Amino acid sequence: MRLLRLFPDDTKIPFMKWRKWSFLFSGLASVLCFVVLYTHGMNTGIDFQGGTLMEIQTKSGPANLEEIRSTLDGLGLGEVQVQSFGADDDVLIRIARQEGGDEAQTAVVGKVQAAFGDSVDYRRTEVVGPRVSGELAENGILGIISALALIMVYVWFRFEWQYSLGAVIATLHDVVMTVGFFAITQVEFNLSSIAAILTIVGYSLNDTVVVYDRIREMRRKYKRLNLVVLLDLAINQTLTRTTNTALTTLIALAALVIFGGEVIRSFTASMLFGVLIGTYSSIFIAAPILIFLDPQLAGDKSAKKVEDDGEEAAEPA
Amino acid sequence: MLYFSRWKVTAILLTIFVALVVLVPNYLSSDQIKNHWPSWLPGRQVVLGLDLQGGVYLLYQVDVDDYKQKRLKALEGDIRQAMRDEPRIGYTGLGIQGDVVQLKIRDADKVTEAAKRLGNLLNPLSTGALGGAAVSEFQLDQGSDGLMRLGFSEAGLDKRLGTVVQQSIEVIRRRVDQMGAVEPSIQRQGSDRILVEAPGEKDPERLKNIIGRTAQMTFHLVDLNVSPDEAAKGNLPPGEILLKQKEEGGIPMVVDETPLMTGEDLTDAQTSFQSQTNEPVVSFRLSTSGARKFAQVTTDNVGRLFAIVLDDEIISAPRINEPITQGSGQISGHFTVESANDLAVLLRAGALPAKLAVAEERTVGPGLGADSIAAGERAALIGTVAVVIFMLAAYGLFGVFANVALVVNLILIMAIITILQATLTLPGIAGIVLTMGMAVDSNVLIYERIREEQRLGRSPVSAIDAGFRRAFGTILDANITTLIAAVVLFQMGSGPVKGFAVTHVIGIVTTMFTAITFTRLVVATWVRYRRPSVVPL
Numbered sequence: 001m002r003l004l005r006l007f008p009d010d011t012k013i014p015f016m017k018w019r020k021w022s023f024l025f026s027g028l029a030s031v032l033c034f035v036v037l038y039t040h041g042m043n044t045g046i047d048f049q050g051g052t053l054m055e056i057q058t059k060s061g062p063a064n065l066e067e068i069r070s071t072l073d074g075l076g077l078g079e080v081q082v083q084s085f086g087a088d089d090d091v092l093i094r095i096a097r098q099e100g101g102d103e104a105q106t107a108v109v110g111k112v113q114a115a116f117g118d119s120v121d122y123r124r125t126e127v128v129g130p131r132v133s134g135e136l137a138e139n140g141i142l143g144i145i146s147a148l149a150l151i152m153v154y155v156w157f158r159f160e161w162q163y164s165l166g167a168v169i170a171t172l173h174d175v176v177m178t179v180g181f182f183a184i185t186q187v188e189f190n191l192s193s194i195a196a197i198l199t200i201v202g203y204s205l206n207d208t209v210v211v212y213d214r215i216r217e218m219r220r221k222y223k224r225l226n227l228v229v230l231l232d233l234a235i236n237q238t239l240t241r242t243t244n245t246a247l248t249t250l251i252a253l254a255a256l257v258i259f260g261g262e263v264i265r266s267f268t269a270s271m272l273f274g275v276l277i278g279t280y281s282s283i284f285i286a287a288p289i290l291i292f293l294d295p296q297l298a299g300d301k302s303a304k305k306v307e308d309d310g311e312e313a314a315e316p317a
Numbered sequence: 318m319l320y321f322s323r324w325k326v327t328a329i330l331l332t333i334f335v336a337l338v339v340l341v342p343n344y345l346s347s348d349q350i351k352n353h354w355p356s357w358l359p360g361r362q363v364v365l366g367l368d369l370q371g372g373v374y375l376l377y378q379v380d381v382d383d384y385k386q387k388r389l390k391a392l393e394g395d396i397r398q399a400m401r402d403e404p405r406i407g408y409t410g411l412g413i414q415g416d417v418v419q420l421k422i423r424d425a426d427k428v429t430e431a432a433k434r435l436g437n438l439l440n441p442l443s444t445g446a447l448g449g450a451a452v453s454e455f456q457l458d459q460g461s462d463g464l465m466r467l468g469f470s471e472a473g474l475d476k477r478l479g480t481v482v483q484q485s486i487e488v489i490r491r492r493v494d495q496m497g498a499v500e501p502s503i504q505r506q507g508s509d510r511i512l513v514e515a516p517g518e519k520d521p522e523r524l525k526n527i528i529g530r531t532a533q534m535t536f537h538l539v540d541l542n543v544s545p546d547e548a549a550k551g552n553l554p555p556g557e558i559l560l561k562q563k564e565e566g567g568i569p570m571v572v573d574e575t576p577l578m579t580g581e582d583l584t585d586a587q588t589s590f591q592s593q594t595n596e597p598v599v600s601f602r603l604s605t606s607g608a609r610k611f612a613q614v615t616t617d618n619v620g621r622l623f624a625i626v627l628d629d630e631i632i633s634a635p636r637i638n639e640p641i642t643q644g645s646g647q648i649s650g651h652f653t654v655e656s657a658n659d660l661a662v663l664l665r666a667g668a669l670p671a672k673l674a675v676a677e678e679r680t681v682g683p684g685l686g687a688d689s690i691a692a693g694e695r696a697a698l699i700g701t702v703a704v705v706i707f708m709l710a711a712y713g714l715f716g717v718f719a720n721v722a723l724v725v726n727l728i729l730i731m732a733i734i735t736i737l738q739a740t741l742t743l744p745g746i747a748g749i750v751l752t753m754g755m756a757v758d759s760n761v762l763i764y765e766r767i768r769e770e771q772r773l774g775r776s777p778v779s780a781i782d783a784g785f786r787r788a789f790g791t792i793l794d795a796n797i798t799t800l801i802a803a804v805v806l807f808q809m810g811s812g813p814v815k816g817f818a819v820t821h822v823i824g825i826v827t828t829m830f831t832a833i834t835f836t837r838l839v840v841a842t843w844v845r846y847r848r849p850s851v852v853p854l
Contacts, residue, residue, distance in 0.1 A: 195806055
């Protein structure tokens with residue numbers, strides 16, 4: 001049986017030659033992410049804003065969004081969002097945080113239920129009070145930072161500090177891109193999005209570490225090889241592995257996005273995006289950034305030339 | 318790397334066998350487990366999260382301000398009483414100012430005596446006998462001109478709050494135990510929060526009603542000489558308050574502020590039916606001292622009304638027709654059987670020591686839960702099958718090995734979840750599917766390495782050996798970094814997110830086992846029996 005191979009053996013793709021372009025692209029994309037984040041912000045869900053979310057299902061036929069909206073407007077609950085959710089009899093209602101404390105928030109559910117009575121099925125209700133929402137946001141940010149710090153320490157311990165820094169920069173790049181993904185698509189950013197980001201951090205690092213591992217091995221083997229050549233060689237040698245793993249992970253994630261249901265779609269969709277970015281960054285950011293971080297890694301006179309080369313290039317994002 | 322001692326092979330196969338045995342109860346009904354499954358075998362089933370089986374997640378916050386006000390009010394009463402003791406001490410301006418109760422002693426030479434009396438009200442909570450500092454609930458600040466201020470001490474308030482949370486948990490547990498049906502977990506969270514999780518609960522509103530009610534029951538004498546309208550304008554005689562009726566449209570009533578008796582005097586409460594009207598009522602029994610008090614009060618006040626008040630709302634206000642001396646009575650208030658039942662439960666379980674507010678509430682109906690299970694299962698099946706097909710196409714026979722490892726991996730993950738009784742949530746299922754996708758990474762790493770080694774001219778056995786050996790370090794580093802991120806997620810997460818972290822962490826660990834040990838065993842066995850001249854990669 002002939003086996004499926006996406007790339008021929010001994011590919012000699014000059015990845016490092018493209019590094020100026022990849023840095024430029026990533027740099028611009030990062031700037032764009034920040035700009036959109038600043039101008040549009042994220043569509044933060046009730047987890048971080050406080051408020052009420054209810055998923056209802058009409059019992060007779062497709063839901064009439066207009067009617068539901070006007071019923072809710074009549075309750076005087078402030079800003080109310082009504083949207084179809086997956087099926088046409090499934091409706092998601094978001095109600096902004098109410099004035100007042102925790103009790104004002106939970107009272108909303110009672111009002112909505114009184115308004116619709118038994119005509120709908122209440123599939124899901126989430127109420128987050130103002131105090132809890134602040135803490136959740138804080139914990140989420142803290143989680144991402146502590147994960148990055150711990151990983152930096154581990155990579156530093158197993159490799160050298162340049163790798164550690166490179167891995168973290170590449171991962172940070174993925175985090176920025178994913179945050180940008182949320183800002184641009186306006187997909188709801190909630191607790192599970194933090195989970196998605198942390199998973200992306202894990203995946204991207206996994207990928208980066210595999211490439212770094214090969215670079216380290218090559219450096220021990222070919223002590224006098226030019227770093228640029230060496231990096232290209234290492235990436236080409238691990239290319240099939242990188243793409244095959246990315247593919248199986250993407251296949252699994254695609255199954256989740258398509259069949260896993262509406263409830264976790266923002267979670268799975270952002271992970272799908274993140275895995276793509278993570279794969280890209282391992283090859284195009286994590287590896288070439290080593291050239292900038294320490295030319296001496298090459299342990300060769302040619303390193304001098306690389307350094308000059310590096311100074312010409314744009315600073316990485 | 319390709320040699321396995323007999324005991325190692327046995328250990329690997331035994332692990333898988335044990336995992337399979339652990340999984341069996343998941344496919345049995347609880348009756349079957351009870352009657353047919355040997356009791357010495359593990360009989361646990363996977364715990365489904367609230368999002369999969371439906372249920373309620375309620376995070377309650379103790380209303381600290383309300384509790385403080387309540388305590389200060391009680392303190393104010395105590396102070397009034399203390400100053401009234403003979404010889405009386407004159408004072409002015411007794412009242413609650415923010416977080417303190419203050420008063421001014423009129424007579425300068427009585428200040429010392431007043432301070433002494435107030436000192437007795439500080440309510441010591443621990444004596445400091447065992448080396449710790451003595452902690453009192455309140456502290457006394459003496460100002461000039463006989464000004465006295467009593468406020469909470471910081472340590473005292475912390476200690477009181479701790480007790481309040483503990484007591485609240487006990488009361489909640491008594492209440493839900495008596496409700497029957499659900500088996501919620503009730504835990505303390507942080508310093509002033511209580512988390513109630515009730516999987517499978519179909520009536521969240523009722524549960525909230527039962528848990529969140531303070532259920533402070535009091536009996537007050539009604540004053541019919543003051544009209545409610547006058548009272549609403551603020552013309553209330555001292556020591557009396559205006560309370561509204563629970564019944565909608567009921568006329569508010571003016572009652573004595575000091576209750577005749579409280580819920581603490583009750584020893585039992587049950588639902589029963591009134592003999593004439595057959596209306597559901599709650600009948601209660603009083604403690605011996607409560608019965609004596611009640612007999613005295615009813616003897617002294619025949620003909621008057623007394624209001625039965627629950628959480629500042631009048632449930633009913635019957636007339637005292639004759640002295641009630643037998644220590645029991647009935648509360649009627651247009652109850653349904655369920656609401657009478659609920660009230661009886663609340664009265665039996667006692668009042669909450671402080672108001673509780675819902676800080677976070679997540680409810681999933683059983684319909685959505687079932688849909689989510691179906692969606693999760695479908696995604697898991699399709700995702701796994703797709704990965705299996707890809708691995709077959711990419712690695713042929715070795716793809717089969719990887720796929721067997723994948724199935725073993727899945728068995729191990731589910732078995733560990735079952736043993737640990739970790740909660741499986743929808744994001745948790747996503748975690749498993751993601752693991753399926755990432756798990757083959759280790760196989761890919763090893764296979765690509767074997768391929769490379771073979772192309773460098775090594776013999777099959779030596780290429781396979783080198784492949785496993787060299788890939789090992791990479792697999793370890795790659796998985797540990799992923800593991801770090803997953804563990805952080807586990808630490809910070811709650812609910813569904815934690816569910817994802819759990820399966821993700823378990824998946825990474827089992828993946829290392831299946832890739833490094835199980836796949837190696839399969840490949841080694843294959844090499845031994847086939848003695849291949851080429852590795853088909």
